[in-house]
Amino acid sequence: MVNTGDTAWILVSAALVMLMTPGLALFYGGMVRAKSVLNMMMMSFGALALISVLWVLYGYSMAFGDDVGLGLLGDPAQFFGLAGLMEDVTTDDGGLPAMAFVGFQAVFAVITVALVSGAVADRARFGAWMVFAGIWATVVYFPVAHWVFDFSLDEHVGGWIANDLAAIDFAGGTAVHINAGAAGLALALVLGKRRGFGREAMRPHNLPLVMIGAGLLWFGWFGFNAGSALAANNTAAVVWVNTLVATGAATLGWLLVERIRDGHSTSLGAASGVVAGLVAITPACSAVSPIGAIVIGLIAGALCALAVGLKYTFGVDDSLDVVGVHLVGGLWGTIAIGFLADPDAPAGVESLFFGGSAAQLWRQVVGAVAVLVFSFVLTLIIGTVLQKTMGFRISEEDEVTGIDTAVHAESGYDLAALGSSGSTAPPAGRARATAQDPARTTERTLA
Template structure:
């Protein structure tokens, strides 16, 4: 067992777990002061619930081994409760549980990302039901489609899901998704759009009606997300090597460029660059580079960041034109950014993209992967959300929304400015 790689993977897992509290700050700063507790609790609720489900059966669905390679939904019964993963096979690079822990943090952050679309108006209990069902029937299977690394006889992780290995068998190349552009960002963004449609618009929804109450929280959250993202991207190599170093550098280059591009768009369009724009631009670049971080020259990573930052800055305005209330721009940043990063690889991926290797098949499989995940996630998220809304109710009462859902849902206030005692 390589103790260096084991340490690298465990540290990467800790970094990715930090992203969810970072997301809570990022989202919490964007909402109204009277719903900051509710917003942050959606992320922390995801941490608790998905962490348990992952141990009980999530890993067994997401990583069913070779028998699940070409099937869209499978389960490894021996991995339920992680029973078959407690011992480290001889010759393995690291304990299987290190990989289990790393992937658990991916599941947690993906579910938490969805919550940004339903800010200011969702019941906590209903969200927890949605999170558990959606993770079970959408995230865990989709993770299998993209990652599905099983243990080979020599103790190494092998195999791949239908999006990677399966498409390669058909088209000669598999889709590239190094760290989860499809499984995490497109997946969460599509589900967010579905939930935004199910819950409907907030009271008084219009451009300029909902101003972020705490931009410093947004900047803090973006900083924590960026910090954790190094574990997300570089850690996905599962080894401290040159590929991890490339992913690390690209995780600096792309979001830096995206931050600048977003600010330029803001300056041209609105006259002023904003702190929230800087934070959002960095996150858009991080989203876009996620699938591509190990497959691009750093200069092309900068180009990707510029494209993602500019396009996502424009895409967040679509909710006002199309009339859906994606409260915190999960669609405009994660769905659009994930699509950009995934499809960009079809053109510029090292040695195989259309412009870098003359391979049109790479663009085709990238599109198949991206839109398959998007459609699957959107349809099932809409159905799950619709059933919850029609049974136990998903949205709070309008009067509770107006008064502030921190007190009505959690009995707490984010800011107690006076001492009544």
């Protein structure tokens, strides 16, 4: 029998997670230069369109169909086109309709693919990105989702990380964030550096957009994490609180590092700290206490703030810090379970600091490393093949002109129209203010 309360919660949670992809588009879109904002946002919206279709056709079946070998892959034909799932059937004894679970997991697949795009901002052809997104979802995300999220039940056999390894990943630290972060690193290596990387200022062109996007991500993430309880119950409530407090702590951690290192705390740092905290608490939110969540968040904010600068040290142009935030934050949050898991939390497992057991720690490390290596290697292969066949990176001329104009024949801001009906000269007061503060003019030009 269908539990209407739980079903309502999952459908609302799915809608919240779906909103995260447009939120990511705003977050990423504000972080790039003005000439790239539409392309950046289109990569998120393109993923939303494409992966939704692939998930219904065969993605759900590959992730949650009966295992066809060693916990590595679900049967792609079992639920092809969601055959047999429209009836009033439930996924478990709790009474959740199968289609509610299908929809909830679909938006996880969407945002995982969209996250990867931030690593190649300003220089990826949209058509090649769409081909990559479809291939990557098929050969990387759908199998990894089977590994991590598909639990064995009755006669159904699920994935190896969830069942054989018994690593904890409540809402996607491995399947979503380590997966996307490793893919972003591989793709950044394939496409190479942006023209002027490390020499020219590449400031975010619209920080209010970044802040709005971060706010939408934080809002939607309550569906992402608490919704993964798959019921409106105590686990969802604990996870909700842990998600809130870890994110707050991470924001403070990031801002503190900025203040000590740079002498000031920035809005971009606050927005980035929000995402770092959300990433880190995602795998651990059911396994730790609220105090543990604060520790995870605080360390994640500081760690990711330090990690994002390493791209200049190693010369890898991870444009929007997918590696520094999602890979590093995902690794920390996943492994931290082995240190901070509290037996009194819903997951009910002991850790090194709470119970003195290292059993869960090695499980977390193995799961994290397995996903990282699998995603990195396959993404490197997929990206290289696409670059050598259809061409993944735009030309240098188009990159200088602006990818929005070159690829989409549009501009995010029609500034020319502002002066079309009269004089373009600024009022005297504005002219004097600009002259007195040339840095403002320089920053706007660089943006």
